[in-house]
Amino acid sequence: MNLKLVPVMFLVLIPLISGCAGNPAMIDAQKIISYNQHKYDNMSASGIMLDGVRVINVTIRNFSYSPDVIIVNQGERVELVLNAIGAPQGFEAEGMQMGGYNANTVINPGSPVTISFSASTAGEWIIHSPVYSGFGHDSMTGIFVVRGSS
Amino acid sequence: MKKFVFAIFLTAFFAAGASAHSVVLYNISLGFEPQTQALVVSAAQNFMNTTDMPYQFDLNREEVIADFPGSLLKQVYVDPRNGSIMGFRNDNLATSLSPKYSADQAKIIAQKVFDSIPFSYGQELVYGGEQSTYLGTYQYSWYRFVNGVFVFNNFLHVEVDPGTGNVVFWHLTFFPFSSSSLNTTPAITYQVAQEIANIEMQGKSTNFKPLLAIDGDYGHLVWVVQTKSLYPIYAEVDAQTGFIWYSGNVEGPLDPLYSYGTQASVVETPFIKSIYGGLS
Secondary structure: OOOOHHHHHHHHHHHHHHOOOOOHHHHHHHHHHHHHHHOOOOOOOOOEEEOOEEEEEEEEEOOEEEOOEEEEEOOOEEEEEEEEOOOOEOOEEOOOOOOOOOOOOOEOOOOOEEEEEEOOOOEEEEEEOOOOOOOOHHHOOEEEEEEOOO | OOOOOOOHHHOOOOOOEOOOOOOEEOOOOOOOOHHHHHHHHHHHHHHHOOOOOOOEEEEEOOEEEEEOOOOOOEEEEEOOOOOOEEEEEEHHHOOOOOOOOOHHHHHHHHHHHHHHOOHHHHOOEEEEEEEEOOOOOEEEEEEEEEOOEEEEEEEEEEEEOOOOOOEEEEEEOOOOOOHHHOOOOOOOOHHHHHHHHHHHOOOEEOOOOOEEEEEOOOOOEEEEEEEEOOOEEEEEEEOOOOOEEEEEOOOOOOOOOOOOEOOOOOOOOHHHHHHHOOOO
């Protein structure tokens, strides 16, 4: 056996062994996953950095969040300042831990609520309001993005 | 409350998946809109023929539920915009009397409820069969389909007591998205959707046959696939973008006879083609 061919054979065999080379669906899936993993990479993070804390002002009114896409980086300390306009509102990034924040908190107009937490877990969470503020409530959504550090 | 099982298995990487959000809220306040509250109370009281005041309001996909006092569930589903009735439940009407109505006879009673709903709803609903409930009632279901694609959480349910023929419960959900606004052509194949779920959730395919469906709450066309790591779990993979919107149990009632999906024609969009072509 020509030993010079061993490295070449090895390189050919790796993808075969991994099961990827023979599975076009898996290759396409990988491309889609990669796209979704990086789709926020070129966007600016939300808010401003103040003393090492990312401070983001969020305005909540019937029936929208502004900004409705909130982007922070994994590992950052985050301070969300939630302002309700017009009617009592709510804020929840469902399933995400935000320090000791109680997602059922009612945010009254004129009384901003501040949430402080560490963005330790990368991912995306749907933002919605656990506080009913009128017909149209279900259309009131946003996305909270913690951009991975890798 | 509709809670999702978030993808904790994705924490090592950027998670390409998000939650579905809660569309059911309990004990909501209507105090900020006194006119709406008065409209809902009046409509619910008239329907129940009572002067009792609801002790609580809940929200179910934009419908306000007025809960009346009593040891058993007694509630009315109201459209808060105009006070029209979208359903009710009165478990006081469920009896343990021996059945006088066969399932077929009770179906005729349920059919009358179906016949009474607005045509705009009825024309998109397809009868989905009957099953028994924990109360001993027969439940008849009609599900919404658009171009043959099942729509989650858009339905009419009717329950009939077999001892008395009473309608104990019926509920017609809103259809938040018109049929013309819903896309029913997937841009990725079910095989790709299955692989996305397998990779993201570190699982393997099961014998579950993928289904094409529409998330009735948000209008997304999704592939419903199942993957198994420790145990089988469903994922709703966006059929246009490959994004995992939801994972957990199948959300909402699913027509048990529904099987459409793997035979659906796939038309790759420019967006998907660009991803396959190397955009990242």
